[in-house]
Amino acid sequence: MNKRIYKVWVLVFLDIISFFMSFLWAYMIKFDGIKQIPTELRYHLVDGIILMVVAKLIILILMKMYSKIWRFAGITEMIDVIIAAAVGTGVVMGGLFLISRHPELSKVLIPRSILLLSFIFDVIFIGGTRFSYRLFFHVSPKEIIRHQHQKRVLIYGAGQAGVMVLKELNARANNEYAVVGFMDDDVSKKGQRMHGLFVYGNKQELLKTLAKEDINMLVLAMPSASEVVKKEILNLVKDTGVKISILPKVHDIIDGTIAYSSIRPVEIEDLLGREQVQLNNRQISKYLEGKRVMVTGGGGSIGSELCRQIAKYKPDRLIIVDIYENNAYDIQLELKRTFPNLALEVFIASVRDEKRIKSLFERFRPQVVFHAAAHKHVPLMEDSPEEAIKNNVFGTYNVAKSAFEFESEKFVLISTDKAVNPTNVMGASKRLCEMVVQAFASQKHKTEFVAVRFGNVLGSNGSVIPIFKKQIKEGGPVTVTHPDIIRYFMTIPEAAQLVIQAGGFAMGGEIFVLDMGDPVKIDTLARDLIRLSGFEPDVDIKVTYSGLRPGEKLYEELLMSEEGLVSTENEKIFVAKPMDITLDELLKGLDRLKETLEEMLPIVPAIKAMVPTFKTPDEVNQAFLKE
Template identity: 65%
Template sequence: ALPSVSINQRRELMNICNDTGCKIKILPGIYQLMNGEVKVSKLRNVEIEDLLGRDPISVNMNQIASYVENRTVMVTGGGGSIGSELCRQVAARHPRKLIIVDIYENNAYDIQMELRNAHPELNLDVRIASIRDGEKIDALFNELRPEVVYHAAAHKHVPLMEDSPNEAIKNNVFGTLNVVKAADKYHVKRFVQISTDKAVNPTNIMGASKRMCEMIIQAFSRHSHTVFTAVRFGNVLGSNGSVIPLFKKQIAHGGPVTVTDKNIIRYFMTIPEAVSLVMQAGIFAKGGEIFVLDMGEPVKIDDLARNLIKLSGFTPDVDIPIIYTGLRPGEKLYEELLMDEEGLQKTENGSIFIGHPLDFDEEVYFEQLHHLRGTIDDMHQDAIRDEVRKIVSTYHPELGGK
């Protein structure tokens, strides 16, 4: 019951409490109790988010509302973890219309029903479509004329993409190219690309594909009236396929909890934080930037697993065993948020930084993409990696899994 202590102090206290074996709850602030905002019965379980080594980021929601309100907004991949939260935050800021584009009908249906219930007044248009289908994407933009586009549609699972590199390239790179071309053609005002820290010095095909997407954004921004930008962040707590839901499921089954390597570290943020960053980037963007969040100190996945086991009322290695399975193909021990040569520039939000665009020959780049598009289905996995390495000079697949 210490609402005023810092995140680091709270984490130290919780680590001490964890050793008692007791269940831990967090009490709301006393002023919230006095004002009747919450009741003592609202004691909540400690969540893994409480152990992040930093305070939650804050953004200027009034700024965000100013460019979403009364605009036609499209979210690709709108049924996914990031995409659906984007839809929630956009819907709460009174757009003229919200367009959700997703290939997975179940995800699209779920967010459609949720938003209809939460915002019955919302002008909502849900379309099932693949970003790989250039003609379909062009037709959607021609019909619906979005003013703001958040491009969240992508294949993101590193090990799966290592086994199917052609699918990673076709979906992430050529799918993005389809959406970017349509945004440019139909004069979208702002286009925000969802990127990842795995795009920095990538060791896996997923990261390399996202770096290629950033290059597309940077190239088009030089010639287009559309403001194109990318937002790069680390792992998202609770997203589909992330470690926390996996660990919780493993703990619920009595273990073991699987960690790839005792020393593996990752940067983490919550889904609302990630989406707030994405939306604020749309405000700051002038074109071609890669926005990066100061995500605090990286977290050891082993510590994350052990803390989650303790928070669940068990003792690591006694009640719930932890086993180390080894790094998976394409996986790094640590992720980097920015290439050294990109440099950093502060924004008015102290947690958001801008990496300057890298120089590359865009004519050569698009020739390489054209060649890759025509040959990718006939190429062996290693040949695809070789071609991608020619395009992304910082891609080093031989370092993956080390």
């Protein structure tokens, strides 16, 4: 017989005995013994008790009292026992009332005081058998031996989420965790006990508690806490060797995308402490819902996330354009699965092909265009500067020109902080892209042309995080270009959401600058990632320095000196003062670039002529190091 079924039958048998005992004890207490029961109450007494036992047993089955895991029973399960006993007693009382109206059964009499006493004994016996099993399980020799080999866990957050984590860890099949206690920022909880476990205090006592209690794992159970608070706690613990896990953010739980019990390892994003983006959904829906939306580079890291976010706002049609067929195919499959009612068009096309782009605009006449297609790898573009100009600059011009000709409502360029005082061809090419946008915006046309500028995106293709993870997986070393190099970071979803929100603010000609938070040292990022992977930097995994790559500078900027920042209603989005450039001036400059490309002359001097802030990395880095 199946072990589970065997346990159910044992419980059923014990419950039947319990119900009989409940009535027996109730009568004994009421009448000081069985023999003292009045004669009129003995008529059909046994039949009545059997009928009531069957009724109560059926109630337990209907209320799923035999499908619970009683070895982890707690207050919730005790309440279930009380409710089941109460419902069973209520059903019996109703049944007796109906029986009393039947002439042949009218002599079946059971006093209400007996029913009340039997209810109390039902709770004691039914609850007792189940909680005795829990007690036996926890004091059994097998469990004691297992407990000695369990990982000692401390839960940070002595609230509802913390209790949920406690139950989740206790319910794990292999039972590898032993929860030692709780920590909480609420000082009033210090010294109290929750579910028999001690609340040690707040983060000021965290390190001392971790050492004293020999903790192996810390679980952050604070789904509604700010990212800044979580970051403080994570930074305290990250060097201790204690494994850290975290509960999902409260908005993910509310959305239903993640369960309360989905405890996950801490990611590098958690250490950045980026707060959840607050969006003006009404404003976004106004310009996306029911509209034809085109995303170039829609298969890339940012482009694909833009597509995911846009699809939520129910566009009339989403047109994805990408040159790389594998990425385009992946996002196509994903969107068809996730948004089956989405009108989706996916095309393999290069933004460098002016005629192909024009034909797509002529066919679909997109009302909103997000231009994310670009070459972005700095060292590669240093070796192939001509390709950066062809793809980034002329590609942007081709898409912007078509948006202009076919009167799209909005055109949003995805730019980069590398466009500010660029030290490499990629950054300079993106600054030229911004100039294209501002030149078209100067025409005071129906189309609102804007650019959105932000820094590095965690986890995007070719970014440092996937590279570091691969190096760690291979056993190291992890290579950092320079110990002092710093960068701004944000997550892919955050960047995409803010880009979409900035599109809602667009009036024409603006360069929106996203708040990237505090800059992060890449060296620190690498070492944190090694620790999160369960290793010690320079002990298990070496960190080496390879030297700055071609075109790379030690720091990035989000704003040029001549640009002023103006805040928007979203605290993470700012507007840079538009720079004056006419379309005629732009076209003359682009003609010179095209001639240089056609005559196969060095392209960098031609770029510098159009972007005066373009300097060599050595000029910028030496000045930075002197500071």
